[in-house]
Amino acid sequence: MINPPRTACTFSPPVMEARRWLDGVTFPPHRPLINVSQAAPVAPPPEALRRAVAEAALNEPQAHLYGPVLGLPDLRAEVAAQWSATYGGSIAPAEVAITSGCNQAFCAAITTLCAEGDEVILPTPWYFNHKMWLDMAGVRAVPLPAGAELLPDPDHAAALITPRTRAIVLVTPNNPGGVEYPADLTHAFYTLAKERGLALIVDETYRDFDARPGAGHDLFHDTDWADTLIQLYSFSKAYRLTGHRVGAMVASPTRLAEVEKFLDTVTICPNQLGQIAALWGMRNLGQWLAGERAEILDRRAAIHDNMPKLTGQGWRLLGCGAYFAYMAHPFAMGSHHLAQALVPEAGVLLLPGTMFRPSDDPQGARELRVAFANLDRAGIDTLFDRLAALRWPLVQTGHSA
16 A cells, blocks of 8 residues: 655645635625735835845845855844843853744754654644644644633643653644733643653744733743743744744754754755844834734724624634634534635635634634734724624524534
8 A cells, every 4th residue: 555645644725725715706896805814914024124135135145145054143143132131031042043934943843853653732723834744744733622711721731641742832822812821821831841751832923912011931931941942933923024934943952953954954044135134123123013013902902892793693702812813603604614605795714713623623613713913993893894794594502513
């Protein structure tokens, strides 16, 4: 028997699947498409940053050459310095790697941790690209169902640990749920991982839009953090650099030596101009980023302000934060079909909860993710008006679609 290729062991990219729902659909000028399917800024970076990139492209010949596999030394040092100040711990430049986006950082981390047949615990609803990479790596994703507030339980996680478990993954602020994990909860997972000899991977892609002042956790206070913690980050959201593909991993130098093997094989080095942009942003756009955070927090507030339009029909807001509102819908139709029907019926493109849960988890059929970051308050008002106007059959009480 011929084994299937690794890519055949997972599902198609959800965002690309959703985009295909737009094929052949036209949207009249008075009701343009509201696209809340993907958590990616659509506006370009601020002009000063673009000018810095253009200047580097014109005048720095090395910006067009291969660079260090683990990233530009100046950027690694800047991340180390700013992270040490923010988190109140000690992080050295040698404990920072720059990657081609945060997804690549996750893939590299898993490759250094796991062999085929190993297990990684993922809270559900999960970030689908994490599940996809585990599938393709031959690693079993062990679902850890989150509770009513979309918060995972460390005691439940402990019960899922087996001799094949290699890591626990947390995403905070969460994608897709939007919730910000309390610092004591994150620390409880860290303690569990440390006691059981596991890695704790903490993806903080959306940390710049956390509603809490200061750091979201204290894990770097532990002088031995590098024995357990692997932190992931993305510059894409903070500085609108999605197309430049720049992310980061903070981990022990020993692990980064293994990461270097993966990165050298896959991309050789991160995008040089993207790294220059990220470094310039870190050094010059602190006030601008604070304004971006304030705007996202206001849009988050707009979600809460608009929920009364929907609650009477049975909609529930399960989680809200960073770029996301995660909602339970009231309709008899399952979310996968509902999300497709919303395109022609309401001019709305969003993702169904089935894309964030195991295929045998019935909760996915009741849930939807709204990535609201690109909508201003007026756009959020319009989105909720369109959802409130739906008159589809409602689910019967106690029924799971």
